[in-house]
């Protein structure tokens with residue numbers, strides 16, 4: 001008998017956790033009311049969906065991998081205040097509805113899913129706070145963005161539930177659930193809901209979000225050659241998240257003729273991996289913002305396993321061993337092997353122009 005593939009158990013549980021979280025976020029979206037969103041210290045929004053998705057994923061991970069720390073975006077501090085009571089009650093209700101829901105296709109009872117898996121409010125707040133791990137250079141931990149692209153989620157556009165396993169600063173497994181992403185980009189009004197999985201050394205795959213286990217191993221993704229017709233940029237919707245004017249100049253240097261595709265969240269990495277767009281470019285707006293590991297870890301391994309390259313804006317590898325952030329922000333460039341070095345060169349040229357503008 002051949003040895004089981006590396007991270008087989010982690011992959012299964014991560015897929016199950018992300019799918020349950022997606023069921024939750026998709027149903028929350030339809031019921032969300034204004035009072036169910038908070039503005040965090042950094043001015044970004046967080047909804048009952050973000051908190052309860054983090055509670056669900058961390059609870060599911062904790063049952064099978066109780067020793068594994070988690071670097072998660074959200075924490076329960078605001079929910080532990082008197083003023084957070086209404087929000088907390090709603091989160092407990094939503095998380096328990098999701099954890100207690102009957103087994104979905106392909107799920108196993110031994111994963112701790114299904115009826116009577118409900119948790120107390122205290123257990124759920126503690127589950128959210130299991131995401132407070134500091135990260136670091138050595139050892140194994142998960143990183144979770146329960147809703148990546150919260151602004152997209154609130155608009156009804158793209159967002160993703162993103163979970164990755166990092167071992168000794170290397171991303172080994174990435175799972176992303178994209179409830180609003182069309183199954184094929186060529187049919188934008190067709191069926192939606194995709195799940196993306198990559199294990200290092202085992203390839204990148206797309207699965208249907210509604211029944212990922214029934215479709216394993218899924219459709220293998222390989223970034224196609226970057227022909228001039230295919231050459232376009234994938235970039236943020238939000239002007240405050242990336243310097244979009246800089247992207248325009250880099251695109252001009254590269255001779256890009258197609259307009260950029262603007263999309264929230266790591267769904268951009270998924271689109272790149274399956275060839276919907278050719279270059280992911282994200283340069284800092286200069287506000288001192290540090291990129292977070294949960295915003296790039298799962299996308300990074302997906303792009304690499306689809307045959308692409310991901311680096312910072314200087315061409316250096318992203319460092320997932322620095323803690324909760326990627327450190328000083330030099331931006332992110334992800335693209336196919338045939339074009340990545342050209343993008344880095346164009347970024348360098350555009351930066352040089354910025355620093356010494358022609359009079």
Ligand SMILES: Nc1ncnc2c1ncn2[C@@H]1O[C@H](COP(=O)(O)O)[C@@H](O)[C@H]1OP(=O)(O)O
Pocket residue numbers: 044045073145147148149150151235236237238240241242263264265266287289295
């Ligand atoms: N000032 C900022 N600069 C860069 N990224 C940010 C900033 N504020 C929030 N983000 C995060 O950027 C990501 C969205 O990027 P994009 O615009 O490319 O979709 C999200 O992870 C979002 O967090 P969140 O997970 O809370 O939505």
Ligand SMILES: [Mg+2]
Pocket residue numbers: 044045046073150
């Ligand atoms: Mg956020």
Ligand SMILES: [Mg+2]
Pocket residue numbers: 145147148149294295
């Ligand atoms: Mg995010």
Ligand SMILES: [Mg+2]
Pocket residue numbers: 050073145146147148149150
């Ligand atoms: Mg988020």
